[in-house]
Every structure is written in C-alpha cells, then in structure tokens.
Amino acid sequence: MNPTMNRRSFLGNTTLVGAGLAASSVFAAPPAGGAKKVKVALIGCGGRGNGALANFLDACKLLGIEAEVVATGDAFKAKAENAGKKYGLAEGRCFSGYDAYQKVVATDCDYVLMATPPAFRPLHLAAAVEAGKHCFIEKPVAVDPIGARSIIASSAKAAAKGLGVVAGTQRRHQANYLRNKALIDAGAIGKIKGGVVQWNGTVPWTKRREENESDASYITRNWVNFNELSGDHIVEQHVHNLDVAVWFLGRLPIAAIGFGGRARRETGNMFDFFSVDYDFGEDVHIHSQCRQLAGTYQHVGEMFTGTEGSCYGGGKLSGKEVTVPEIKLESDNSMVQEHVDLIRSVMAGKPLNEAKSIAESTLVAIMGRISAYTGQLVRWADLVTNEQSPFYNLACTPAAIDFEKGPIKLPAEVPPVPGKG
Ligand SMILES: NC(=O)c1ccc[n+]([C@@H]2O[C@H](COP(=O)([O-])OP(=O)(O)OC[C@H]3O[C@@H](n4cnc5c(N)ncnc54)[C@H](O)[C@@H]3O)[C@@H](O)[C@H]2O)c1
Numbered sequence: 001m002n003p004t005m006n007r008r009s010f011l012g013n014t015t016l017v018g019a020g021l022a023a024s025s026v027f028a029a030p031p032a033g034g035a036k037k038v039k040v041a042l043i044g045c046g047g048r049g050n051g052a053l054a055n056f057l058d059a060c061k062l063l064g065i066e067a068e069v070v071a072t073g074d075a076f077k078a079k080a081e082n083a084g085k086k087y088g089l090a091e092g093r094c095f096s097g098y099d100a101y102q103k104v105v106a107t108d109c110d111y112v113l114m115a116t117p118p119a120f121r122p123l124h125l126a127a128a129v130e131a132g133k134h135c136f137i138e139k140p141v142a143v144d145p146i147g148a149r150s151i152i153a154s155s156a157k158a159a160a161k162g163l164g165v166v167a168g169t170q171r172r173h174q175a176n177y178l179r180n181k182a183l184i185d186a187g188a189i190g191k192i193k194g195g196v197v198q199w200n201g202t203v204p205w206t207k208r209r210e211e212n213e214s215d216a217s218y219i220t221r222n223w224v225n226f227n228e229l230s231g232d233h234i235v236e237q238h239v240h241n242l243d244v245a246v247w248f249l250g251r252l253p254i255a256a257i258g259f260g261g262r263a264r265r266e267t268g269n270m271f272d273f274f275s276v277d278y279d280f281g282e283d284v285h286i287h288s289q290c291r292q293l294a295g296t297y298q299h300v301g302e303m304f305t306g307t308e309g310s311c312y313g314g315g316k317l318s319g320k321e322v323t324v325p326e327i328k329l330e331s332d333n334s335m336v337q338e339h340v341d342l343i344r345s346v347m348a349g350k351p352l353n354e355a356k357s358i359a360e361s362t363l364v365a366i367m368g369r370i371s372a373y374t375g376q377l378v379r380w381a382d383l384v385t386n387e388q389s390p391f392y393n394l395a396c397t398p399a400a401i402d403f404e405k406g407p408i409k410l411p412a413e414v415p416p417v418p419g420k421g
Contacts, residue, residue, distance in 0.1 A: 011153040021261075034046075036347065040070035041109035043101045043124055045083035046113075048138055049247045051335065052113045052168070052392050054245070056136065059339035062330045073100030075220050075403075098216075098403040105131040111247045111343075114135070115168075116363075117223040118231055121142045122150035123400040125355070129158045131151030134346050136339065137355065138168040140239040140362040141297045143231035144396045145316075145383040148363040155355030164351030166342035167358035170334035173214070173341055176314030177244065183311075184248055186322040190308030191282060192249055196303045197241035197414070201235070203330075204268050215410035217402055220303040225268025228396040228411055233373070235365040238290040242368075243361035244302045244313055252360060253278040253286070255379045258372035262415040264293060269415050276368035288368055370394065375418030 014236040042053045053069065057147035060067035074080035077096035084094035093151035095103040105112060112128045113395040114121060115138040122142050127136050135158070142148040158165050171177040175262045182193070207319065223229035246252060258276035265272055273291035280286060304312035309319020331337045345352040363383055370391050382389035398408040 005137040035067065037066040038111060038394060039068050039070045039107075040111045041069070041073070041104045041107055042083060042115070043073045043104050044114060044120075045072050045079040046115065047072040048168075049115030050083055050086075051114065052115050052136060052138065052339075055333070056111070056113060056336045056343075058333075058336045059331070059343055062156065062336070062340055063343055063347075065207055065343065068282075070109050071095065071104045073104040074230050075100065075247070090091070091279055093327045095292065097378065099301075099400055102125055105133060110134060112141040114138060116200075116221070116227040118236065118258075118417055119223075119229045119396065120400045122147040122154070125151060125154045125310045126157075129154045129161065129163060129165075129404045130284050132161060132163065133223060134164040134342065134351065135355075136166050136168070137341060137358065137365075138241065139243070139366065140231055140235045141355070141358050143228065143235060144360050144394055145363065145366060145392060146395055147400075148359045148366065149384070151359035151362070152356050155353055155359065158351075158355060159353050161353060162349075163353075164342050165353050165355040166281075166338050167354040168335075168338065169240060169354070169361065170338050171240060171314065172247060173329075174314060174334035175332075178329075179324075180311050180314055180317050180322040183252075183317055183319075183322060184304075184306070184328075186324050188272050188309060188317060188322045189304065189306030189311050189319040192304045192306050194285055194341070195245060195302065196289065196302035197245050198288075198299050198356070199238040200210045200297060200299050201237070201292055202294045202298070203265065203292045208267070214407065216408050217291070219408070219410055220403075221396075222267055225265065225270055226411065227268075227270050227356055228398060230270070231362070231366060231396075232270045232274075232369050233261060233292050234271075234276070234288070234369045235362060237292075238288065239275070239361055239365045241290075241300070241302050241313075242278075242288060242364050245288075245304075246364060248304060248311070249280055249284070252380055253364060253367070254281045255279045255377055256364075256367045256371045258288075258368045260372035262368075264414075267413060269413055270413055271415055274368060274372050276371065278368070320387070367411050373416040373418060 072080045072084040072094040079092040113136040114131045118140045137176045209218045260271040260274040264273045278286045278289040311317040382391045
C-alpha cells in the first residue's frame with residue numbers, strides 16, 4: 001500500500017494495457033486480410049463533421065488501408081458541397097436538405113460518420129443501420145428518452161447485422177483514461193465511494209436570426225442554444241464527463257436530483273448552469289456540475305474518491321500499487337484512435353458496438369436535465385422501464401422527423417421554470 005503514489009510512480013512499475021482492456025480484445029487484433037479499400041460518407045458537415053472525416057482518413061493511413069470519400073450530406077447545400085469539394089466529390093454526391101441522410105445511406109459507402117446536432121442522431125443511425133453501414137456517431141446521441149431508446153434499439157440491430165458503431169466519446173480511446181480505468185478495475189483506489197464531474201466553460205457560439213430566415217434554418221444554425229436540438233449543454237458537452245463516471249464506476253445511476261437556471265444566455269431556451277446529484281446506489285453519489293458562462297471559473301474534468309485512494313479522470317491516481325498490462329495505441333489523438341478501433345474491429349470480424357453505452361450516458365445526462373427543468377427527482381426507471389412515468393415519453397419538439405415533413409415552429413426563446421410560485 002502506498003497512499004501517496006502518483007501516476008508517475010505507477011508508470012515506473014506497471015505495464016499497462018491498450019484500448020482492448022477497457023472495451024474489447026479486438027483492439028489488439030490486426031486487420032484481417034491486409035490492406036483493403038473502404039468507402040466513407042459524412043452526414044453533418046460542420047466543424048466536427050469535417051474534423052471526424054479527416055480523422056477517419058488518418059486512421060485509414062495508420063492502418064495501411066485505402067479510403068475514398070463517396071458522399072456528403074448536410075441540411076445546407078453550401079456546407080455539403082464545401083466538405084465534398086475537399087475530396088473532389090461531384091455535386092451530385094453532395095446531398096442537401098433535412099432528408100440528405102437518406103441519400104447518403106443509399107450510396108455505396110461502407111462507413112457513415114454522423115455529426116449533425118444530436119437531435120437527428122436516432123433517425124440517422126436507424127437509417128444507416130437499416131442500410132447496412134458501419135457507423136461513427138458523434139456524442140451525444142439523443143435529446144430525449146425516446147431518442148435514447150431508439151439508439152439502444154439500433155444498437156441491437158447493428159449487432160445482429162454484424163455492424164460496427166463507435167461513438168465520439170473519445171476519452172474511451174485515450175491512453176491516460178484507459179490506463180486509469182485499468183488501474184481502478186485492478187483495485188488501485190479500492191471501491192469508488194463518490195466523485196465530482198465538471199464541464200464549466202462558456203457558450204460555444206451564438207447565431208442571430210437573419211432577416212426573413214425560416215424557423216428551421218435559424219434553429220439549425222443556432223442549435224447549441226436550443227434544448228430541442230442540443231439536449232441543453234448538460235447533454236451536449238457534459239455527457240463526456242458523465243460518460244467517464246458511468247464507465248469508471250461500471251454502473252448506471254438510480255436517480256438524479258438537479259438544479260439549474262439562466263441569467264445571461266442571450267438566445268434560445270437553455271440554462272446557463274446545472275448542478276445535479278446522481279445517486280449510483282450503495283451510498284455512492286456523484287456530483288455533476290456544468291456551466292456555460294463567460295467570466296466565470298472554467299474547468300473540465302472528473303475526480304473520484306475510493307476506499308483506498310483517488311483518481312482524477314485521465315490524470316493523477318493515488319492509491320495501491322497494482323500491475324496492469326501496457327497500453328499501446330496507434331495514435332496520441334483519441335479522435336483518430338476511435339476510428340482506428342472501429343475500422344480494425346470491423347476488419348477483424350468483431351465489430352465494436354458502443355451505441356448502447358453512449359445512449360445510456362446520454363440518458364444519464366438527459367435524466368439530470370429533466371430533473372433540473374422540472375424540479376423533480378427522476379429515476380432511471382422513469383426513462384427506460386416505467387411507461388407510466390410522465391418522463392418516459394417526454395419528447396423534445398420539433399422532433400427530427402418534423403424538419404423533413406415541412407416548416408417547423410420555433411420553440412419560445414425562454415428557459416423552463418421549475419416549481420410553483
Ligand atoms: N467529440 C467531441 O469532442 C465533439 C466536439 C465538438 C462537437 N461534437 C459533437 O459533434 C456534433 C456536431 O457539432 P459541431 O460542432 O460540428 O456543430 P456544427 O454546427 O459545426 O455542425 C453541424 C452540422 O450539421 C448540419 N446539420 C444540422 N441538421 C442537419 C440535418 N438534419 N441533416 C444534415 N445536416 C444537418 C449543420 O448544417 C452543420 O453543418 C454535435 O453532436 C456535437 O456535440 C463532439
């Protein structure tokens with residue numbers, strides 16, 4: 001026992017395992033059949049979508065696989081075409097409109113990368129799986145319980161069809177997090193008894209409504225300020241840290257009690273901040289805290305206290321000396337590594353499927369948001385099994401499908417107010 005041992009001292013006397021230890025042994029397997037050509041398409045050609053496509057191509061290079069970009073899709077024509085142009089795509093292969101995803105999944109692509117606002121993910125993943133594509137789905141993957149349950153259903157369908165699905169929760173493909181997860185599983189900090197997870201930052205951007213702009217166009221451009229498309233920032237950003245909590249603890253929370261409010265956000269209908277107590281059972285509570293507010297203390301991370309030590313996310317770990325195998329990853333960039341792990345698992349005939357786990361982490365975040373918006377205690381069962389619960393079929397509207405059907409009505413740009421006056 002060495003309660004003061006830090007991460008550096010662990011590195012000196014342990015060999016640690018690669019991504020395979022935390023998720024699946026397929027990570028360690030080489031691609032079957034040597035080099036092969038893969039065809040990839042992108043839905044949602046914004047900042048992350050363009051980044052994810054570049055990361056996918058880098059992953060192919062690392063694996064020695066030829067890759068071809070065969071289609072792009074975006075709600076806006078210019079965005080689909082700008083993304084396609086980089087790879088010499090003909091205009092006819094750059095699809096636009098809210099039904100662009102249908103045209104993308106109907107192409108001859110093997111892999112579809114999805115990086116639209118999260119509200120669209122359940123519909124798009126269902127279509128991609130139906131079309132038999134391997135998928136990369138950016139986090140989060142839903143904004144309401146109905147959407148999260150749809151992802152879980154698509155996950156089962158993907159598994160039955162032998163399709164790979166990897167999520168953009170890149171910490172699960174990052175050496176320092178994988179190492180700490182392995183050490184915790186080996187007993188380095190004993191039993192986790194509590195913790196804090198935080199995403200305290202600023203509003204990513206604010207887009208103003210343009211003259212004569214439709215409701216659909218405005219909400220799509222300014223989606224990070226609308227609960228209906230983003231799930232609010234507890235879902236959109238803080239899901240990363242909540243996912244680490246669920247992953248490190250190895251179980252889901254039983255219930256959440258959340259607070260939140262808004263004083264400064266200028267557009268949309270989201271909160272500025274949330275503070276949520278997650279009850280993980282066995283007297284273990286995780287405090288979740290997130291805020292988007294300029295000029296305030298900024299911090300993103302996770303901390304867990306165990307019976308024998310403590311651990312800061314992918315950072316310092318103090319506790320018992322344990323030995324775990326060495327981690328070997330192809331890339332220091334976890335946003336590349338996640339594609340390496342997806343492609344290699346598919347080529348090895350053992351496709352990784354992270355759809356259920358990211359749907360669950362998304363639902364954990366949604367559970368906190370519903371509690372803060374309503375002022376009520378929300379149980380996990382309210383969202384997954386108890387059909388009588390008022391929260392079970394709680395739907396954010398307009399829903400993804402409404403955008404395809406015709407004009408949508410912009411939700412009021414005011415935040416929810418919990419409780420009674
Ligand atoms: N893993 C990470 O660290 C990370 C980082 C940033 C963003 N993200 C996630 O990536 C996703 C995209 O975020 P972003 O920052 O790229 O946003 P963005 O606004 O830059 O891009 C979203 C794109 O999707 C398009 N779009 C919107 N609705 C569409 C629809 N129905 N069909 C087709 N295209 C549609 C938009 O026009 C836009 O081009 C979000 O889920 C976000 O949470 C993840």
